[in-house]
Amino acid sequence: MTTATTPTPALFDIPRAYEHAPELPFVVLAGARGLGRSTALRELCAAFRGRSPVAWVDGEESRFDGPPPGRPPTSWSPAYEAVTVVAEQLAEPLGAAGRITFPRLACGLLAVAAGGWGDRGLSRICAEAERVLLLSDTGGWLAGRWVGRAVARLVSSLSDQGPVVEATVEAALEAFSEGMSSSHRRLRRGAVWYRDHPYAAGNPKLGLVLLSRHFHAGGDARTHAEHHLVRALLADLDDAYAGVTGVVPRQQRAGRPVVLLDNVQEAAVRRLMESVLRARADGRRDQVAFFAGLRGQGHPALRNATRRTLAEATRGADWAPGGTPSSHALLVALPPLSPDDTRHALEGECPGAAIPPLLPCAVHRLTGGNPLGTALLAASAGRNLPRGLTTPAELLLAEDGGRRAYESVLERLLPDEDHLDELAVLSLAHDHESAVVLAESQLPVGFGESGVRALSGRLAAEGHAPSPDHFVGDPFLRALLLLRLRHGTAARPGRRPDHPVWWNAHRTLAAHYGSARPLHRAHHELALGNPDFAVAHLHDTYRSTAPRDWLTSLTFITSAPHHTPDDTRIPTALDAAGPDPDLRLRVRRVLHAARRTTDPFSPPAPEDADRLRRDLASLLPEAAL
Numbered sequence: 001m002t003t004a005t006t007p008t009p010a011l012f013d014i015p016r017a018y019e020h021a022p023e024l025p026f027v028v029l030a031g032a033r034g035l036g037r038s039t040a041l042r043e044l045c046a047a048f049r050g051r052s053p054v055a056w057v058d059g060e061e062s063r064f065d066g067p068p069p070g071r072p073p074t075s076w077s078p079a080y081e082a083v084t085v086v087a088e089q090l091a092e093p094l095g096a097a098g099r100i101t102f103p104r105l106a107c108g109l110l111a112v113a114a115g116g117w118g119d120r121g122l123s124r125i126c127a128e129a130e131r132v133l134l135l136s137d138t139g140g141w142l143a144g145r146w147v148g149r150a151v152a153r154l155v156s157s158l159s160d161q162g163p164v165v166e167a168t169v170e171a172a173l174e175a176f177s178e179g180m181s182s183s184h185r186r187l188r189r190g191a192v193w194y195r196d197h198p199y200a201a202g203n204p205k206l207g208l209v210l211l212s213r214h215f216h217a218g219g220d221a222r223t224h225a226e227h228h229l230v231r232a233l234l235a236d237l238d239d240a241y242a243g244v245t246g247v248v249p250r251q252q253r254a255g256r257p258v259v260l261l262d263n264v265q266e267a268a269v270r271r272l273m274e275s276v277l278r279a280r281a282d283g284r285r286d287q288v289a290f291f292a293g294l295r296g297q298g299h300p301a302l303r304n305a306t307r308r309t310l311a312e313a314t315r316g317a318d319w320a321p322g323g324t325p326s327s328h329a330l331l332v333a334l335p336p337l338s339p340d341d342t343r344h345a346l347e348g349e350c351p352g353a354a355i356p357p358l359l360p361c362a363v364h365r366l367t368g369g370n371p372l373g374t375a376l377l378a379a380s381a382g383r384n385l386p387r388g389l390t391t392p393a394e395l396l397l398a399e400d401g402g403r404r405a406y407e408s409v410l411e412r413l414l415p416d417e418d419h420l421d422e423l424a425v426l427s428l429a430h431d432h433e434s435a436v437v438l439a440e441s442q443l444p445v446g447f448g449e450s451g452v453r454a455l456s457g458r459l460a461a462e463g464h465a466p467s468p469d470h471f472v473g474d475p476f477l478r479a480l481l482l483l484r485l486r487h488g489t490a491a492r493p494g495r496r497p498d499h500p501v502w503w504n505a506h507r508t509l510a511a512h513y514g515s516a517r518p519l520h521r522a523h524h525e526l527a528l529g530n531p532d533f534a535v536a537h538l539h540d541t542y543r544s545t546a547p548r549d550w551l552t553s554l555t556f557i558t559s560a561p562h563h564t565p566d567d568t569r570i571p572t573a574l575d576a577a578g579p580d581p582d583l584r585l586r587v588r589r590v591l592h593a594a595r596r597t598t599d600p601f602s603p604p605a606p607e608d609a610d611r612l613r614r615d616l617a618s619l620l621p622e623a624a625l
Contacts, residue, residue, distance in 0.1 A: 023285065025319050025330035026277060028264065028302060030294045032463030032474065034372030034413050035334045037293035041260045044291055052255030053100060055089035057082055059266030070124045074216045075116030078268030079226040083233055084109060087135050090237070090257055100240040103190025104232040106136040111208040112215045112225070114168045136186050166209050173205060193235060197228065223271070230275035234286040241287045261292040265299055274301050277325035296463035297333065305329035336369025345374050349382035356390045362603030366392045368476050373409055380405040393601035396483060406483050413477055414462060420484060422447060423455055427481035428505050428561070429471035430520060432456070434512060441508045442501065469556065479600050482561045502563065503528065519553055527560040535591055539584045558594040590615045
């Protein structure tokens with residue numbers, strides 16, 4: 001991916017060669033909430049601002065929720081609004097080249113809007129028309145005057161027979177295209193583009209009438225019309241950059257136009273993305289560098305996109321589109337922060353403070369490098385290290401403004417979620433079946449399987465797909481939900497202090513798995529503070545199981561949630577050094593040593609890791625590990 005470059009800002013507006021590949025990929029940054037997609041797009045926006053025309057659109061903005069007051073829904077859609085917003089931002093003046101104008105797009109938007117003007121609402125018609133027509137104007141002070149006169153003429157010429165789309169569109173085009181100003185001339189040239197609209201038979205007015213009719217019909221016909229509006233936008237941009245190749249003698253524009261679309265899983269910007277990809281698949285070249293943010297790791301609209309890591313993408317790994325629209329996209333997974341990044345984040349929030357040596361490693365282990373979680377934990381450290389709070393658990397349980405830090409993190413990772421208490425209980429589940437068992441036994445009557453499916457869909461929409469053996473796949477999110485289960489749901493006023501929800505949920509799952517799935521039962525028995533079943537299972541399978549599989553079972557069992565951070569109730573007996581002839585006792589020591597190292601909220605001491613190594617070594621005589 002290349003863009004026009006400028007050695008110094010002073011030389012920015014000097015015309016220069018414009019190098020680029022035959023086609024740029026439509027770059028989509030993918031990841032769950034909190035991994036920095038929006039931050040990366042904002043950084044790109046800041047980097048290009050002032051150097052290239054830039055547009056930023058977030059699909060979650062409220063402006064895309066519905067049409068403005070008074071506007072008929074048949075003449076508006078989220079994609080209509082998105083393409084308008086993109087054009088308005090790209091039209092902002094930049095350097096000596098002046099404003100980019102969008103006459104083709106303006107004619108198309110005008111035709112769609114005019115189909116909803118049958119109510120003769122002059123003030124609304126004037127506002128809608130002026131917004132659209134200014135896209136075709138260079139920004140002169142006369143723009144508002146000619147728009148007002150044209151609108152008045154339009155209203156006086158509308159038929160009294162009601163909102164007939166064809167008559168309204170034709171009256172609008174006549175009112176807005178007649179005149180001698182440069183704006184009128186641009187609109188006439190823009191309208192000519194629609195003579196190539198399917199079934200227009202070379203007639204521009206018919207092409208625009210068909211565009212409006214298709215849009216108002218809704219469904220697939222509207223999607224078809226939206227594709228044409230996006231192609232009009234790209235054609236106008238291509239014309240604005242024609243001077244780059246010397247076709248039109250005008251001031252060369254420096255840098256490609258850059259369009260940044262956040263949350264392309266939302267309808268408004270997803271439709272825009274799909275239209276661009278379809279246009280490129282049809283062989284239409286454009287000058288635009290598109291960057292998008294997608295919540296999650298994939299989307300049906302991107303099923304054939306090439307996948308790259310961020311490192312591969314930044315190294316310029318080979319990329320070539322295929323024969324489908326989605327193959328013209330490049331899906332880039334954002335990586336987690338590194339341990340060094342985590343340490344730097346803590347140091348940045350705690351200037352001059354003595355950071356406990358184990359804290360950066362513990363924070364990175366807990367968050368898995370999640371940038372949002374790391375940033376919020378670092379901010380809590382900045383507030384609370386001087387108070388003597390030094391572990392991730394203490395930092396997450398610390399209050400700021402009456403709210404515990406972990407609640408703020410959960411609110412950012414799962415905004416607008418009304419069922420966090422229910423999800424906290426389900427975070428103990430391993431799959432859909434066990435989640436339903438928990439829902440039916442621990443959650444309010446009526447929640448049941450439908451509630452489980454709804455929450456599963458909610459997690460997937462946020463980019464948190466389930467993982468093997470866990471209903472809540474993301475370890476950091478799961479750890480936060482378990483913290484809520486320990487200190488939120490169960491510790492509220494009026495509830496018993498012994499956390500009945502926690503105990504009952506684990507007992508329910510231990511009974512559910514029984515003897516059919518002893519590994520999972522051992523996991524939940526250990527969470528309840530009962531290690532005997534786990535010891536027996538590991539002892540009985542030690543000689544009959546491959547070493548790697550046995551160690552995997554050990555890891556799964558000891559990953560059972562700790563009832564409280566720094567839990568000291570779990571027995572840690574048999575600390576005597578040296579080998580023991582009884583295999584069962586050696587297995588028990590290994591279990592407890594591994595258990596001491598698994599609490600994600602508390603950093604393991606170096607002596608715990610040494611102890612685990614010694615206890616594992618004590619098993620070597622029993623098998624060829």
